[in-house]
Amino acid sequence: MIEGILFDMDGVLIDSEPIILRAAHAFFARRGITTREEDFQPFVGAGDRRYLEGVGERYGLTLDFDRDRTELYELYAQAVQEAVSFDGVHDFFFDAKRAGFKVGLATGSERHKALINLAAIGLKEEDFDTVVTGEQVVRNKPYPDIYQLTALSMGLSPEVCLVVEDSIHGVVSAKRACCAVLSLPNSFSSSALAEAGSDVVLDTLSDFGRFSTIEAFNARLKQLIVGNTVVYGANRIDAAPTAITPQLFDEAVAAALESWRNAYAPYSQFKVGAALVSAKSGKVYSGCNVENSSYGATVCAERNAVLHSIAEEGVVGIDLLVVVSDDDPPAPPCALCLQVLSEFCRPETEVHLVDIAYAERRDGVHEVYRFGELLPHPFIFPAMRQL
Numbered sequence: 001m002i003e004g005i006l007f008d009m010d011g012v013l014i015d016s017e018p019i020i021l022r023a024a025h026a027f028f029a030r031r032g033i034t035t036r037e038e039d040f041q042p043f044v045g046a047g048d049r050r051y052l053e054g055v056g057e058r059y060g061l062t063l064d065f066d067r068d069r070t071e072l073y074e075l076y077a078q079a080v081q082e083a084v085s086f087d088g089v090h091d092f093f094f095d096a097k098r099a100g101f102k103v104g105l106a107t108g109s110e111r112h113k114a115l116i117n118l119a120a121i122g123l124k125e126e127d128f129d130t131v132v133t134g135e136q137v138v139r140n141k142p143y144p145d146i147y148q149l150t151a152l153s154m155g156l157s158p159e160v161c162l163v164v165e166d167s168i169h170g171v172v173s174a175k176r177a178c179c180a181v182l183s184l185p186n187s188f189s190s191s192a193l194a195e196a197g198s199d200v201v202l203d204t205l206s207d208f209g210r211f212s213t214i215e216a217f218n219a220r221l222k223q224l225i226v227g228n229t230v231v232y233g234a235n236r237i238d239a240a241p242t243a244i245t246p247q248l249f250d251e252a253v254a255a256a257l258e259s260w261r262n263a264y265a266p267y268s269q270f271k272v273g274a275a276l277v278s279a280k281s282g283k284v285y286s287g288c289n290v291e292n293s294s295y296g297a298t299v300c301a302e303r304n305a306v307l308h309s310i311a312e313e314g315v316v317g318i319d320l321l322v323v324v325s326d327d328d329p330p331a332p333p334c335a336l337c338l339q340v341l342s343e344f345c346r347p348e349t350e351v352h353l354v355d356i357a358y359a360e361r362r363d364g365v366h367e368v369y370r371f372g373e374l375l376p377h378p379f380i381f382p383a384m385r386q387l
Contacts, residue, residue, distance in 0.1 A: 001218050002180065004129075004161040005096050006150050009107035011166035011187045012086070013093075014117045017044065019083050023075035024052060027068070033059050044187050046169045047108030047140035048072070069110060077116055085121040086186060088206030097127070099213050106150040106163070108134040108141050108170075129154050141169040144177035151179070162221070164205070171196040180221070182208075194238045200224045232279065232317030233343040234380050239280045242319040244350070248284070249320065252277055253352075255286040256324040257359040259301065263288035267295070272331065273324040274301035278309055279317030285309035302337040306344065318345045321371075322352045324359045330367060338375040347372030 010016045021040060028035045035055060043054040049065040052072060056063040096103055107114050111133040118124060125131050130153040137145040144158075151158040163174035166186045174181045175197040183190075183198035190201045200221070202208060208224075211217045229236035242248070252275040260273025268291060275286040287304025299307075302323060309316045318341065325331040330353035333341060349371040357364030 002160060002162045002221060004102040004104065004151060004154055004156045006104045006106050006147055006161050006163045008165045008170050009105060009109060009114055009117055012164050012184060013089055014083050014085055014121050016083050016117055017187055019079045020076055022079055023072055026075050027072050031061065044167050047134040048110055048113065073113055076113060080116055080120050083120050087204040091210060092205040092208060095211050099211060099217060101214060102129045102154040102156060104129055104150040104154055105131040106146045108146065110134055141173035144173055147174050147177035147179055168192060168196045171198050230317065232346055235315050235344065237279050237317035242277055242279050242282045244320050248277060252284050252320055252322045253354065253359050255284050256322045259286040259288040260324045264290045267291050271326065272301040274305045275322045276305050276309060276318045277320040278313060279319045280313060300334060300337045302333045303340050306340060316344055318349050320350050322354065324354055326356050328355060328365060330355045330365055332374060339378060342375055342378030345371040
């Protein structure tokens with residue numbers, strides 16, 4: 001259950017990204033450099049130091065942020081009065097306070113800029129249980145330090161905190177800190193924020209709705225998470241299950257057969273090929289068994305396919321698994337592979353066991369199981385069990 005809410009500042013509480021961009025343009029213009037908006041985009045959410053120095057590096061200009069920030073913030077202060085808070089910010093913030101949440105501010109910006117921003121939108125430092133700014137951490141976002149420090153400063157574990165973010169760096173920082181993340185597409189697209197690991201992406205905080213208790217908040221959050229994602233083992237995937245067409249099934253069988261041909265099995269002489277279909281992309285990833293003289297270092301075909309998919313996409317959901325073996329009946333995944341697969345499969349995930357004859361489109365054996373039939377009670381680490 002969420003007990004604390006941690007707010008990023010720029011792009012979440014205040015529409016300050018155009019203001020800092022204008023100030024930075026002016027800063028570089030004074031040095032004879034005409035910068036473009038896209039120059040700054042890779043550094044959004046990484047803190048003002050990186051925002052300024054990163055662009056300086058692109059133009060061969062060595063900056064000293066400890067010296068140059070005074071000028072930058074003077075330019076910023078001249079324009080910040082034009083900034084506004086985003087829709088729903090004040091209702092959401094004060095609902096959280098009245099409900100009894102501990103509320104923290106975690107901004108990669110310097111303290112001086114944070115106080116300017118708060119004043120511009122009618123909030124005070126005292127409205128928060130704690131305020132952590134960029135100069136208080138050695139490693140800024142995307143490292144987890146700032147959200148870990150903010151949570152611990154309020155006496156909470158990061159695992160019971162929700163972070164409200166708008167940037168890729170910020171989402172990655174919060175997830176590395178083991179926080180839940182609600183993102184707003186004010187600086188990056190909804191799809192990019194979801195891909196970075198956001199648990200929920202809303203257009204505005206008004207879309208969350210009003211709440212008066214911690215219990216009501218958590219019920220609404222659960223509703224949003226379940227409504228936007230599908231549970232695959234220990235993971236929620238922001239994608240609907242893939243429609244397994246006959247063509248896609250044939251592609252998976254062909255990929256598993258090709259991997260079977262490449263299997264390295266000099267000790268057992270028992271070759272296996274496997275292929276899975278990713279829920280996020282609909283792509284097919286295959287693998288074969290690779291044996292080792294120590295035996296314990298052997299990698300089964302099913303785990304090889306999982307490793308292949310994760311190397312290409314990150315966390316995946318498995319909508320189909322095909323296993324090819326020269327056995328009668330075709331061999332199922334071993335217990336170790338089933339446990340690994342359980343991190344990424346739904347109970348309804350189809351597992352197709354086929355022999356070589358079937359895979360080569362000759363008469364052969366083809367057996368179909370639901371993953372839940374093969375492993376009805378997988379072990380999922382308690383902290384990873386989904387609501």
